[in-house]
Amino acid sequence: MRLRVFFCLLCWLGLTPAQAAESPRVLTTIKPLQQIAAAVMHGIDNPGLLMEPGASPHTYALRPSDRLALAQAERIYWIGPELELFLEDILERQNNAVALLHVPKMAVREQLQSHNFQPEQKSTTSKQEHSDHHNHGSLDAHIWLSPTNARIVARKMAADLSELYPQQIDLLQSNLATFEQRLTAMDTALQARLAPLKDKPYFVFHDGYGYFEDYYGVRPWGIFSLSHEVQPGARHVNLLRQQLQTAGPSCVFTEPQFTPRLVNSLTQGLPVSIGVLDPLGDAIDIGPEGYALTIEAIAGTLADCLETL
Template sequence: MTHARLSLHFLLLLLFCCSSWTQAAVLVSIKPIHSLVAGIMQGVEDPQLLLSGGQSPHRYTLKPSDARNIQQADLIIWIGPEMESFLPRILTASERPNIVLLDLLKIENKTSHNHDHEDHAGRDPHLWLDPLLAKRVVQLIADRLSLLDPKHHGSYEENARTLQQRLDRLHHELESRLAPVRPTPYIAFHDAYGYLEARYRLNSVGTVILDPERLSGARHIRDLQQKIRHTGVGCIFTEPQFEPRLVESLIEDTATRHAELDPLGSDLPAGPDAYFQLMRRVANQLVQCLANK
């Protein structure tokens, strides 16, 4: 965890074509960000979602239909290669010669989080797990859409204000909900929750895997077993995008509980409410397991 200046690379790919903006296709990579975009564009146009199921963006393999959607999109919104590592290859090979790549999200956030557990380092791309940071993302997207589509500037700005008010209310709700379990140590499946943990001062003491694209080594597993036995770990969390058997073996013959956290909301219906459903469910799952309720 660091408290230094964070430069988050939230990238919008602008693919301009001869069609007017009112006919443009907006494609968003993952469901939490898609939900925010859908809220901003409500009443104007419905953005498309690239990863609609339970796939991990860290390990995703594009289908031919995905490649077609990417080629047909006029605007693609994604986090960056730290999250959707599959996208740069197809964008490089794209037959659309007029792709412009803009680095738009450079946010200074005093509660910024970097991946720095043990030997794994780099930017944490899971920025949506902090509702107050999500507010800033919303404004950035609304500003960009207004610039590209000035005809609907008023709608984007009004929707953004409404969405930011909802995010404020959500933040206060989560702060109250999570307060009772702040001291209880837990282990997450992978290092996806740094922004959530920093914002609500949660007590994560490790992760099951250090890198979502690699299996954990024997030394790391032994260290986790020691933590579970000696630090009073209340819960270990799995994720639906990953195989849970390792977690089950780690807690065997211990009093540590396990539950599932899903930072992507894989089974939630896509749309403007998905983000809020996702965040409330993550908070509820944390509380239920850590409070043993």
């Protein structure tokens, strides 16, 4: 009877038994989490990815195959409803999902709440350890852009996955140590390159890089939109245009998941260089070095432009 129900479910979802058999034991929602999991699980198993490259967690709609993968996964790692709100109703009914934004000792920051801000205010954004008392959207969900938080995520995964892979505990811990060593080496190089660029003017597409900026001490001179759901009003657009004019030669960074029409309109006729930052690392491999390569790519794109000013 149970087998018949399973096949009926597959038919309703439009999937074959072979496709169902491919569902991973460990499922991550976004690419950076998959990269961290791949480093921790290297030589043990391959973590799956819910959202395909190019998709945005802000606008994602679940497919039938996604629902089956969620149902069959033994462990699901997501940021939390602050980022993947579309998963809240589904995952609150499952006891195998880990909302990483809310694990103990995670250093979190508040999301900017108003368009009326000055660039220097970003440097005073407070960090805090996770509290269970929070409102969706009040916390900055882009925790993976802090190498410190990436270490916390990796440690959580290594400890958590020991339940799924009890025979591989030593390898999980060895992989964790290798991951942390890799981040230390990366951090030394990036700190040295970014240190001379801290006062260079740049602008970003949305308020999504606060953890990276806090960690490396760089500050944007302006932000086009606080989030992908909140588009800037006319007053803010005029303010940004004035800031760009005042900055003179500067760098403006868009993202591959979103059309840069607003940026192109704002920068027309101004002495700015436009680059692309990819906070999700869509073009980066998921191997054990994938996470470090994603952070290095963000830092490299930022530095390549700022070094020309």
